[in-house]
Amino acid sequence: MEEQTKVAExxxxxxxxxxxFISKLGPLVALIILIILVTALSPGFIQPSNLLNLLRQxxxxxxxxxxxxxxxxxxxxxxxxxxxxxxxxxxxASMLASGTSAIIALLVGFLMGGLLGFLNGVLIAYGxxxxxIATLATMTIFRGATYVFTNGNxxxxxKMNNSFLFQFMGRGYLLGIPVPIFIMAIVYLILYVLLHxxxxxxxxxxxxxxxxxxxxxxxxxxxVTMWIYTISGLMASLAGIILTSxxxxxxxxxxxxxxxxxxAAVVLGGTSLAGGxxxxxxxxxxxxxxxxxxxxxxxxxxxxxxxxxxxxxxILIAVLLDRRSSND
Amino acid sequence: xKIEMKNISKAFGTNKVLEGVNFTVQSGEVHALMGxxxxxxxxxxxxxxxxYGDDGGEIYVDGKQTHFSGPLDAEQHGISFIxxxxxxxxxxxxxxxxxxxxxxxxxxxxxxxxxxxxxxRFYLNKLGTKIDxxxxxxxxxxxxxxxxxxxxxxxxxxxxxxxDEPTAALTENEIAQLFEVVRDLKKQGVGxxxxxxxxxxxxxxxxxxxxxxxxISINEYSTKDVNMKQLVKDMVGREIGDFYxxxxxxxxxxxxxxxxxxxxxxxxxxxFQVHEGxxxxxxxxxxxxxxxxxxxxxxxxxxxxxxxxxxxxxVHIHSPQExxxxxxxxxTENRKDEGLILxxxxxxxxxxxxxxxxxxxxxxxxxSVNDFTNMLMKRLxxxxxxxxxxxxxxxGGNQQxxxxxxxxxxxxxxxxxxxPTRGVDxxxxxxxxDLMNELTDRHVAIxxxxxxxxxxxxxxxxxxxxxxxxxxxxxxxKTATQESxxxxxxxxxxxxxTN
Ligand SMILES: Nc1ncnc2c1ncn2[C@@H]1O[C@H](COP(=O)(O)OP(=O)(O)OP(=O)(O)O)[C@@H](O)[C@H]1O
Ligand SMILES: [Mg+2]
Numbered sequence: 147m148e149e150q151t152k153v154a155e156x157x158x159x160x161x162x163x164x165x166x167f168i169s170k171l172g173p174l175v176a177l178i179i180l181i182i183l184v185t186a187l188s189p190g191f192i193q194p195s196n197l198l199n200l201l202r203q204x205x206x207x208x209x210x211x212x213x214x215x216x217x218x219x220x221x222x223x224x225x226x227x228x229x230x231x232x233x234x235x236x237x238x239a240s241m242l243a244s245g246t247s248a249i250i251a252l253l254v255g256f257l258m259g260g261l262l263g264f265l266n267g268v269l270i271a272y273g274x275x276x277x278x279i280a281t282l283a284t285m286t287i288f289r290g291a292t293y294v295f296t297n298g299n300x301x302x303x304x305k306m307n308n309s310f311l312f313q314f315m316g317r318g319y320l321l322g323i324p325v326p327i328f329i330m331a332i333v334y335l336i337l338y339v340l341l342h343x344x345x346x347x348x349x350x351x352x353x354x355x356x357x358x359x360x361x362x363x364x365x366x367x368x369x370v371t372m373w374i375y376t377i378s379g380l381m382a383s384l385a386g387i388i389l390t391s392x393x394x395x396x397x398x399x400x401x402x403x404x405x406x407x408x409x410a411a412v413v414l415g416g417t418s419l420a421g422g423x424x425x426x427x428x429x430x431x432x433x434x435x436x437x438x439x440x441x442x443x444x445x446x447x448x449x450x451x452x453x454x455x456x457x458x459x460x461i462l463i464a465v466l467l468d469r470r471s472s473n474d
Numbered sequence: 475x476k477i478e479m480k481n482i483s484k485a486f487g488t489n490k491v492l493e494g495v496n497f498t499v500q501s502g503e504v505h506a507l508m509g510x511x512x513x514x515x516x517x518x519x520x521x522x523x524x525x526y527g528d529d530g531g532e533i534y535v536d537g538k539q540t541h542f543s544g545p546l547d548a549e550q551h552g553i554s555f556i557x558x559x560x561x562x563x564x565x566x567x568x569x570x571x572x573x574x575x576x577x578x579x580x581x582x583x584x585x586x587x588x589x590x591x592x593x594x595r596f597y598l599n600k601l602g603t604k605i606d607x608x609x610x611x612x613x614x615x616x617x618x619x620x621x622x623x624x625x626x627x628x629x630x631x632x633x634x635x636x637x638d639e640p641t642a643a644l645t646e647n648e649i650a651q652l653f654e655v656v657r658d659l660k661k662q663g664v665g666x667x668x669x670x671x672x673x674x675x676x677x678x679x680x681x682x683x684x685x686x687x688x689x690i691s692i693n694e695y696s697t698k699d700v701n702m703k704q705l706v707k708d709m710v711g712r713e714i715g716d717f718y719x720x721x722x723x724x725x726x727x728x729x730x731x732x733x734x735x736x737x738x739x740x741x742x743x744x745x746f747q748v749h750e751g752x753x754x755x756x757x758x759x760x761x762x763x764x765x766x767x768x769x770x771x772x773x774x775x776x777x778x779x780x781x782x783x784x785x786x787x788x789v790h791i792h793s794p795q796e797x798x799x800x801x802x803x804x805x806t807e808n809r810k811d812e813g814l815i816l817x818x819x820x821x822x823x824x825x826x827x828x829x830x831x832x833x834x835x836x837x838x839x840x841x842s843v844n845d846f847t848n849m850l851m852k853r854l855x856x857x858x859x860x861x862x863x864x865x866x867x868x869x870g871g872n873q874q875x876x877x878x879x880x881x882x883x884x885x886x887x888x889x890x891x892x893x894p895t896r897g898v899d900x901x902x903x904x905x906x907x908d909l910m911n912e913l914t915d916r917h918v919a920i921x922x923x924x925x926x927x928x929x930x931x932x933x934x935x936x937x938x939x940x941x942x943x944x945x946x947x948x949x950x951x952k953t954a955t956q957e958s959x960x961x962x963x964x965x966x967x968x969x970x971x972t973n
Contacts, residue, residue: 343837345829352826355815362774362812363826363880364798422817 172467173415173431180435184442191445198324204437205326206385208430210404211411212337213381215429216374218412219341220354221421222277224375226266227382227408229288231401234259235386236296239396243303248311256383262288263379267372285405292398302395316391326388333384334430337377341426350374354421410457411436414464435460475536475552475633475665476500477522482531484517486867489859491517492689494531499634504656504666506676506697509686510709510899511871512857515669516558518686519636523548523555546575554632556623558639558669558870558897559810564612569594571611572626597625602651603760616807616893617643617760617925624652628659635659636667639870641675642896643807645760645925646960653679671871671899672926673702685709710901717900718932719907721914725935726750728786729919730802730888732771735780740766741943744780748888750917753910755924755934755951758963763943764923765807768890772797772804784888798827803886805877807893807923813877816866820858820876821847823865827884850879855905870897878906882913889913892923907933927956941965 185192210227217224238255242248262284269280307313318325341347349370352360361367385404390396414432417424439460443453477499484492492514499505507515520526522533524542533540535551542548545555562571569587572594578586594607603621611619620643627635641649656666656679668680676683677697684694685708692708707713728747735744741763748754756764769775771782773791781788784800791797797804806812814823824847825832832843847861854875858868865876874897881889894910895903910920910933924930930937931951938948939962947962 339837345833345838348822348826348829348838351818351822352815355817356811358812359815360826362772362794362804362806364795365826366793366795422815 173428173435173464176464177431177435177438180438180442184438184445188442188445191442196441196445198327200437200441201327201330202324203441204433205324205330206388207404207407207411207436208330208433209333209381209385209388211408211429211433212333212426213378214405214408214412215415215417215424215426216337216341216350217277217378218409218417218419219350219421219424220371220374221357221419222270222371222374223281223409223419224263224266224378225278225281225405226262226285226288227378227385228401228404229285229292230259230262230379230382231386231389231404232396232398233262233288233292233295233386234383235390235400236292236301236396236398238387239301239303239306239390240295242306242309242312243301245305248309251309252312252315252387255387256380259383259386260376260380263376263382264372266379267375270375271368271371296396296398298398300395300397307394312391313394314391316388316393326392329384329388333381334426338426346370346373351422354423356422407436410461414461476534477553477634477665478534478537479518479522480532480534482518482521482533483529484514484521484526485529490689492521492528495686495689495691497684497691499665499667501633501663501665502660503681504660504668504679506668506670506680506683507686508670508676508683508705508709510857511875511897511902512869513686513709514689515686516638516869519555519638519667519669523553523636549630549632552631552633553636554627554630554634555636556627556638556640558642560616560619560623562611562619562622564811565610568605568607568609568611568614568622572607572622572629576629593629594625597628598622600628601625601648601655603648612811615643615761615765616896617645617648620644621648624655628655632664634665634667636669638669639671639897640668641670641672643893643925645758645963646927648760649675671897671903673705673900674928676705677702687711706900709899714901714904717904717928719904719911721753721911721933721935723753723914723935724751726917729784730771730921731783731786732767733781733783735767735770735777735782737766737770737775737777737779740775741770741940744945746938746945746948748919748921750887750919751914752936753914753920753922753934754948755922755930755937756940757924757927757930757937757959758940760925762940762963764940765892766943767940768804768892768921768923772802772890774804798884798886801885801887802890803827803881803884803888804890805881805892805894807896809873809877809896813880814865814873817864819862820851820856820865820868821861823876824850824861824880824883827880846883847879850883851876853909854879854882855902871899871902874898875902875906882909886918888919888921890921890923893925894922895924895926895929927959930959931956939963 190196214224234255237258238251241251241254266281266284269275270277314325316326320328341350349365352365353367353370357367389400411432412429413419414435415428417428439457443456479497482492482495495518497518509515517526521528523545525545542551569590573590578589580586591607598605601621601624605618620640624640640652670676680697682694683697683700683705685692685705687709703713726749729750731747733745736742744767758764766775770777773793773796782791789800791800821843825843832839851861856875856879857872865873868876878894895906898906914920922934931954934951936948937951937954937959939946939959941963942965946965
C-alpha cells in the first residue's frame with residue numbers, strides 16, 4: 147500500500163516537462179524573441195527612454211487587462227471597459243473643470259467605475275444575463291451616456307491643469323520614471339496577491355472551472371461574480387483617469403475598442419476564454435507583447451493599417467500554439 | 475469478432491500507466507477486467523478505442539493487426555464504449571444526447587425527430603427504464619444517465635461492448651434488467667468487456683476475468699475456476715479480511731432532525747433523525763427521491779414545507795454556504811459535474827470547502843493547506859503523482875476519493891454521503907468504511923445514500939427506505955435483510971401486499 151500512495155511531500159519532483167513549460171513560459175519566451183527581433187531591426191528600441199515610453203504606453207491597456215483577467219478566469223467577458231473608461235474620464239474631467247478638488251474628482255471617477263462594473267455584475271449574477279450580451283448592452287449604454295454628458299465635445303479647461311495631483315497621475319515622473327508605470331506596477335502587485343494568495347482568488351478559479359461544484363463547496367458564486375465585474379470596472383476607470391490626465395482632456399470617444407486590446411492581452415498571456423485556467427503574470431506579458439509590437443512597428447515606420455493585420459496574426463498564432471500545448 | 479491486445483504500454487509524462495498488458499475478448503463472452511483504482515483499466519480501453527495513442531503494443535482484430543483512427547472509427551467497426559465518466563451535454567435533451575452525431579435524417583438533411591424519440595424510447599424500454607426523453611439530461615440522476623449511456627451503445631449494433639463500471643450508480647432492479655439484456659445479446663454473439671469493482675457481479679455475469687495490477691495484467695481466469703479471495707489477492711497484492719469492519723456505535727444526542735419535509739412532486743412528508751455517531755443509510759429504487767431530499771437539506775434545491783433542526787434548534791438553510799456554516803457536508807453523487815473542478819489541482823479541490831479556515835491576515839497560508847491536503851490524501855490513499863496534478867487526470871476511483879477527502883476535511887458534524895464508494899476498489903472501500911467508523915467515533919453523524927445493498931446492510935446502523943418520495947420505513951439494520959429492504963423499496967409492506 148505504502149508505495150502506491152505516492153503523495154509528493156512538499157514540492158514536486160522537478161522533471162522537465164516541455165508542454166508545461168510552453169504553457170507556462172511560452173508567452174515570456176515569445177516576448178523575449180520579439181524584443182530581440184525588434185532590437186535587431188531597429189536598435190533604438192532598446193534605449194531606456196524608448197523602453198520607458200513603451201511601458202507608459204502599455205500601462206493603460208495593462209491595467210484594464212488585469213481586471214479583465216479576473217473576468218475571463220470566471221469564463222465571462224467584459225466588453226464595457228472602454229465605455230466605462232470614457233464615461234468616468236468625462237465625469238472626472240468635468241468635475242475638475244468646474245473647480246472641484248482633485249482628490250474628490252479622482253475618487254468619484256474611480257468609484258464610479260466600480261459602480262458601473264457592479265451593475266454589470268448584478269445583471270450577470272442575478273439577472274442571469276450572458277456576460278457577452280450584458281456587457282455589450284452596457285457598453286452601448288455607457289458610451290451613449292458619455293456622449294449625452296459631454297454633448298459630444300471634449301472636456302478641457304484651464305482649471306483642470308491647476309491640480310498637481312491630477313497632472314501627476316498621467317504626466318508625472320517619480321525618480322525619472324513615468325507615474326503610470328508605478329500605477330501599473332502597484333495594481334499588478336495588489337491584483338497578483340488577490341488572485342494567487344487569497345481565498346477570493348481561489349474562488350475565482352473554482353467558479354471558472356466548474357460553477358456548480360464551486361457553489362456546492364460553499365462558494366458564494368453570485369457575490370464573487372459581482373465583485374469581479376466591480377474590479378474590472380474599477381480598473382477601467384483608473385485607466386480612464388490616467389488617460390484623461392495624459393491628454394489633459396476627456397474625449398467622448400476615448401477608449402473605443404480598448405476592450406479588444408485588453409482581451410487580446412489576456413489571451414496572449416495564456417488565459418483560457420473557457421475560464422478556470424490562467425495567470426495574471428501572463429496578462430502582464432501579453433500586454434507587453436502588444437505594446438512591443440505597436441512600439442516596434444512605429445519605430446520601423448510600418449503603417450497603422452498593416453499594424454492591425456500583424457497584431458491580428460500574432461494573436462492567432464498565440465491561440466493556435468496554446469491549443470497545441472493544452473490538447474494532449 | 476475477436477480482439478487481442480498485446481504488450482500495450484502507455485505513459486502520461488513520467489507516469490508509466492501500462493507496461494506490457496495483454497488482453498483478449500471475443501464474441502459471445504463476457505470478459506471482466508478487474509484491478510485497483512488507477513491500475514489502468516480505463517486507460518487500456520481508451521487505447522483500444524484510440525481515444526489515447528499508445529507507446530507500444532499491437533491490437534489484432536480477428537487476427538489482423540488493426541489501427542483505428544479514433545473513437546468514431548472504432549465504433550464504426552463495431553466497438554462501443556460506455557465510459558466510466560459520462561460525457562453528456564447537460565442542457566440538451568435525452569434524445570439529442572443519444573443521437574448526437576448519429577441523427578436520423580432524410581435525404582434533405584432534415585432530422586426525423588419523432589423517429590429518434592421512438593427509437594430512444596424503444597431502447598430505454600428494453601432496459602426497463604421509463605425516462606422522459608425530452609428532458610434536459612442534466613436534470614436526471616447519475617443512475618438514469620448511466621442507463622441512457624447503455625441504451626446509446628445498444629443502438630449502435632455493436633459487436634463488442636465495453637462497459638466501464640456501468641452499475642456503479644444502479645440499484646438492484648436496474649442491474650438485474652441490465653444483466654438480462656447482456657445475456658440476451660451474448661446469445662446473439664455480442665462480446666463484452668466488463669469493468670466493475672462489485673465482486674458479486676463478476677461472478678454473476680462474467681465468463682472470464684483478467685486482473686490488472688499497477689499497469690500489468692496479472693492473471694486470466696475462467697470465472698468458474700476462481701474465487702473472490704483469489705481475485706482480491708491478485709488485485710491488491712495481499713489478502714483483506716472482511717469487506718466490512720465491525721461497527722460498535724455509541725450514539726449521542728440527536729444531531730440532525732428533519733420534520734415533515736416536502737417539495738411538491740418530489741418528496742413528501744419526510745421525517746427522520748440521525749444521532750451523533752450514527753450511520754443512517756438511505757435505500758430505495760432509482761428515482762425514489764433520496765438524492766433530492768438530501769439536496770434540499772443542503773440548500774441546493776428548495777422545499778415548500780417542513781423543518782430542519784440541528785442539535786434541536788431549527789435552522790433555515792437556503793444555500794450550500796449556509797449548510798456548511800451549520801457544519802453539514804455533502805458528497806454529491808456526480809463527481810464530474812458537481813464534485814470536482816477537473817482543471818484544478820487536487821490541493822485546490824480538497825481545500826475549497828475549508829479554504830476560509832486557512833487565512834492568516836487575509837492571505838492563504840500555503841503551508842497549512844499543503845499539510846492538510848497531504849494528510850487527507852494519505853488517509854484516503856489517493857493514488858496520484860502529487861497534489862499538484864489536476865483532478866481530471868486521476869482514475870475514476872481516485873477522483874471519488876478526492877471528493878471524499880474534501881468533505882471529510884471540511885470538519886462537518888453531519889456528513890451526507892451520496893454513493894460514497896461509487897467506483898472505488900475493494901481495498902479502498904474498506905479504508906473508506908474504516909474512516910466512516912473513525913468519524914462516527916468522533917461523534918460525526920453520517921447519512922449514507924447507497925445503491926449497494928450489501929454496503930447498506932454492512933455499514934449502517936439504521937436504514938431508511940424511500941419509495942416514490944416517501945419514507946416507507948426506517949428499520950434497524952441489524953434485523954434487516956436484503957428482502958425486507960427490497961420490499962419496502964418497491965412500495966410493498968412486509969405482509970406481501972403489492973400495489
Ligand atoms: N489523461 C490523463 N493524464 C494523466 N494521467 C492519467 C490520465 N488518464 C489516466 N491517468 C493516470 O493513469 C493511471 C491509470 O488510470 P485509469 O483511469 O486507467 O485507472 P482505472 O484502472 O480505470 O481506475 P479506476 O478503477 O479508478 O477507474 C492513473 O494513475 C491515472 O492517474
Ligand atoms: Mg477507470
